[in-house]
Amino acid sequence: MDNLLSILDTIPEDTIAVSVYLLGSIIILWCWYAIAKRLPKPFGGISWMVIFALMLTPTVSEGTNASIAPAFFGLMFGILTKENPLIWFNLSAILCVLGLGLIVGYCWSKYSDKRGISVVNKKSSPL
Known part of the structure; x- marks a missing residue:
């Protein structure tokens, strides 16, 4: 146990905090994916993207x-703190990520739908 603690002492605190936060976010998004895939198709993806952006x-x-x-x-x-510039700056960043994610999700949805249709057409072909 002392060896583990001495190894953790050599790692900067910021690195540990960011790693734990990212791992926790991945776990939360993975759990939400399990819920979102049971929702109707557009609502599940949109809700996952909203949580991702937040x-x-x-x-x-x-x-300092x-x-x-x-x-x-x-x-x-x-x-x-009722600081309007801080509110708008962070809200605009979140909405930008949300918008980009929804655009990528829409394009991915169209791509996967088209790919699924072409596979169905090939299977139904008599040749």
């Missing part, structure tokens, strides 16, 4: 020890 949109935190942080925390901090 959890993983990055921003830079304020203060500024580092990368989720934009959701900046948004909540802006709402609590």
Whole structure:
């Protein structure tokens, strides 16, 4: 146990915090995927993308020890302190990631639908 703790002491705290946050986000998104795949097709994908955008949109935190942080925390901090520029900056970052994700999801949906149709047409061909 002492060896494990001595190894963790050599790793910077920021690296450990970001790693734990990313691993936790991946677990949450994986669990939500299990729920979202049971929802109707567009709503499941949209809800997954909303959670993805809320959890993983990055921003830079304020203060003397500024580092990368989720934009959701900046948004909540802006709402609590009633700082409109902070609210709009973080909300626009989240909406940008959400918009890009929805566009990519739409294109992927159209691609997979077209690919599925071409496979069905090949199977029904008499040749």
